[in-house]
Structures are given as structure tokens and as C-alpha cells.
Amino acid sequence: MERRTVKSVFTAPDIIMGSNRLKQPLPIAGLDQIDPFLLLHHMPSTTHEPGVNTLDVGPHPHRGFEPVTFVFKGEVEHYDSLGNHTVIRAGGVQWMTAGRGIVHSEGASKEQIDKSGEFEMIRLWIKLPKDKKMNTPVNQGVQSEVIPTVESSNGRTKVNVVSGNYQSKHGPVESITGVEAYTIEMQQDGYLKFEVRQSRNVMIYQLHGNSNINDQLVANTQMVVFDNDGENIEIAASEDSLMLFLTTKPINEPMAQYGPFVMNTQTEY
Numbered sequence: 001m002e003r004r005t006v007k008s009v010f011t012a013p014d015i016i017m018g019s020n021r022l023k024q025p026l027p028i029a030g031l032d033q034i035d036p037f038l039l040l041h042h043m044p045s046t047t048h049e050p051g052v053n054t055l056d057v058g059p060h061p062h063r064g065f066e067p068v069t070f071v072f073k074g075e076v077e078h079y080d081s082l083g084n085h086t087v088i089r090a091g092g093v094q095w096m097t098a099g100r101g102i103v104h105s106e107g108a109s110k111e112q113i114d115k116s117g118e119f120e121m122i123r124l125w126i127k128l129p130k131d132k133k134m135n136t137p138v139n140q141g142v143q144s145e146v147i148p149t150v151e152s153s154n155g156r157t158k159v160n161v162v163s164g165n166y167q168s169k170h171g172p173v174e175s176i177t178g179v180e181a182y183t184i185e186m187q188q189d190g191y192l193k194f195e196v197r198q199s200r201n202v203m204i205y206q207l208h209g210n211s212n213i214n215d216q217l218v219a220n221t222q223m224v225v226f227d228n229d230g231e232n233i234e235i236a237a238s239e240d241s242l243m244l245f246l247t248t249k250p251i252n253e254p255m256a257q258y259g260p261f262v263m264n265t266q267t268e269y
Contacts, residue, residue: 004196010222015041027039037124037126047119070162071120092142135176158185188238204223206224212236
């Protein structure tokens with residue numbers, strides 16, 4: 001099987017959102033989306049003192065897409081208009097299907113605020129196709145202990161299967177659009193090989209470390225975009241690394257976005 005060609009490697013610029021400094025690899029100049037992935041915000045690892053609130057996002061609406069939060073360090077507390085209240089710990093994921101509409105808030109948990117510690121997360125937006133945009137909203141909050149892992153025989157790589165299937169492991173998040181999402185932990189000299197159908201888009205964001213992906217050097221806070229010209233993706237870590245690997249079929253539909261509303265036409269807001 002042919003290896004996919006690395007089309008581009010983007011370095012995430014800094015943006016300011018409220019009181020937080022974030023990395024935003026998507027959207028970025030020259031790239032609006034990797035269909036259906038619309039937005040990726042990375043709050044880099046920070047260490048805070050007791051009493052410092054590292055995240056405080058008040059109630060706000062979403063419609064027509066899926067907002068997903070990956071927690072890597074610390075805890076994120078979530079409330080929504082469905083009556084859900086969850087505290088997602090490090091390694092866990094909050095996966096919401098906003099559908100026809102949901103209001104939610106998220107912030108650092110009280111325990112996270114009260115004690116010193118590290119905090120790091122990613123927020124991802126995923127488009128929904130037209131026939132699912134008005135679905136009843138659903139919230140899936142999963143902790144790290146229910147996310148299956150696949151480790152290499154030498155212990156240098158670990159794939160955490162959030163959604164989809166990898167080597168017979170099935171992720172606990174049920175993606176209604178077939179998104180496969182993995183977080184990948186690699187030690188120096190670790191190696192992984194993925195086979196992905198050419199019909200599926202692939203996006204890899206490297207949170208930490210340095211690696212070689214299909215003969216392209218990739219550093220921390222860089223995002224890799226591929227041509228759909230092959231099925232093999234090979235990752236070799238040149239130092240300890242952490243990555244987010246995403247793949248799914250593109251939706252290929254018109255989009256009209258207004259803030260937290262992602263529909264097909266303006267009249268659907």
C-alpha cells in the first residue's frame with residue numbers, strides 16, 4: 001500500500017480567548033477546515049497555584065455540530081441544558097452532539113481550583129451532516145478508565161481508542177458520523193503504522209514532542225494535513241510525544257456558520 005503524502009504542516013499560532021492563551025492550528029491562514037473538522041483549540045499545559053481558576057466558560061449555545069473536549073491534565077466540570085453534570089478527569093473526553101441545540105458551560109472543577117496542579121485540554125468542533133443537524137442533543141462523558149488502550153510489545157507506544165476501532169479495540173464514544181479519534185502516547189524511538197482508506201480525511205495534531213510522520217519532521221504544536229493519495233501513515237517518535245489522531249469521511253456539504261451555530265444555510269440559524 002502507498003503511503004499518504006504530507007500536504008502541509010502548520011504551526012499553531014497563539015490566540016487570546018478570555019483570560020486564556022491558546023494554540024489554534026485550525027482554522028489557520030490557508031486552511032479553513034479539514035472536512036468535517038472545523039476548529040481545534042489547544043490550551044497548553046500550565047501549572048497553577050491554589051485558588052487560580054484555569055478555565056471558566058459560562059453558559060453558551062451550540063447547534064448543528066459536535067463540540068468535543070479532550071482533557072489531558074487536570075479536570076473539567078460540565079453542565080448542560082439536558083441536566084447533565086460531569087467532571088471529566090485527565091485522560092477523559094466530553095463528546096457532545098449539539099444537534100438541534102444545547103446550552104452548556106465548562107470550567108475547571110472546584111477540586112482543580114482548590115489545589116495546585118497542571119491543566120491541559122483540547123477543544124474540537126466537528127460538523128454534522130444535514131440529515132443529523134436537527135437530531136436530539138446527546139452528551140457522552142467518558143473517563144480514562146473506560147477508554148481502551150493498545151500498547152506495543154516494547155511498551156514504547158500506546159494508542160487510547162476514544163471512538164472507532166483500532167486493533168480490535170472499540171472506543172466508548174459512539175460517533176454518529178464515523179469519526180475515529182485516538183490519543184497517542186509515544187516514547188522516544190516508538191513507532192506506529194496506520195492503514196486508513198483513501199476516502200477518509202486524516203488530521204494529526206502533535207501536542208508535545210517531535211516525530212517523523214511519513215518522512216516529514218513534525219514538532220510540538222504542529223498539525224499535519226495529508227493528500228488522500230495513499231493508505232499508510234507511519235509515525236516514528238524522535239522524542240517522547242503526545243498526539244491527537246483524527247480520521248473520518250468528509251461530508252462535502254455547503255456550510256453556513258455564525259458563531260456557535262453551524263448549519264447548511266443562513267436561514268437555518
